Amino acid sequence: MDNERAWFVRRVVLSVLLLVFVAVPLYPELFGLDEVTPFTQLAAFRPQGLVVLLVLALLMLVRRGWRIAATLLAALALVGTALTVPRQFSHARQAPAGSRVLTVMVANVLGGGAHAADVAQVIRDRKPDLVSLPEAQVDVREEIRAQLQDQQYKGFTVQPSRAAPSATSVLVSAALGDVTFASEPGTTFGNIVVTGGNLGAIRLIAYHGYPPLPDAVTTWKHDLQKVRQWCTEEPPTVVAGDFNATVDHADFRQALGGYCRSVGPSVGDGLQGTWPADQPVVLRTQIDHVVVSRRFEPGRFTTYPVQGTDHRAVVATVALLP
Helix, strand or coil: CHHHHHHHHHHHHHHHHHHHHHHHHHCHHHHCCCCCCCHHHHHHHHHHHHHHHHHHHHHHCCCHHHHHHHHHHHHHHHHHHHHHCHHHHCCCCCCCCCCEEEEEEECCCHHHCCCHHHHHHHHHHHCCCEEEEECCCHHHHHHHHHCCCCCCEEEEEECCCCCHHHCEEEEEEHHHCCEEEECCCCCCCCCEEEEEHHHCCCEEEEEECCCCCCCCHHHHHHHHHHHHHHHHCCCCEEEEEECCCCCCCHHHHHHHCCCEEEHHHHCCCCCCCCECCCCCHHHCECCEEEEEECCEEEEEEEEECCCCCCCCEEEEEEEECC
């Protein structure tokens, strides 16, 4: 009996250790490791990790000696799944009567590698009020604009350094009137703030966050703090771009706080991966977002393929509440 009890205790201890070992890469923020490589990067693919974990737990149930560990792992996977499911099963509310609806698009053009014709086609089809173009230099922006035929768009570009990824461009529909373009300090890549014209109090921002490379997680975090600043400010705000972060990143959630929300997860499209677009659907994650402050009601969210880039284009509709 003592021997059996000792083996049972060992199995429990080993099972708990295995649970912790698995939980660290899935939920590094619980252990204070969410800003440490490789956990920062792995967190972006948490939904896929939960699926793998659940399958592993089910397979382990076959072996009697592994059933304690299997139960603990399955419980972790099921709790994680329960927290993730709302991203896919939330529903958009109908825009209230009298609200102003805006259509916003994001297309990371990979430094000009994207086919301008594909980007222009989405613009012609959806007629967005604003198009955020991370990694688009002036020549790329103008190549896209030239293909819009009779649709009138104004363009503006900010490029802090000679590197193409630092460039951020916008195309703004002439329907918004005589808008003003500006860039605010505080981000590594270019950002563009669009105000005035027919926007009234609304502020539209094109943004490109620095990627969480192994040697640049601090820079990535710093750029997200700028998003938090925009979200906490008074004007009704839309921030659109390549955030290089997902809702599974604690820093992204903290940037949004209780002030902003990402349209995709808010309307049941939070598992539509936008990167890497050249990989199967199950291996993609959503790092391209349209983020809105509390005065906006999220609406439709759709992604589109664009040849020549590793990002899918994103188009979202949002309604400013009266």
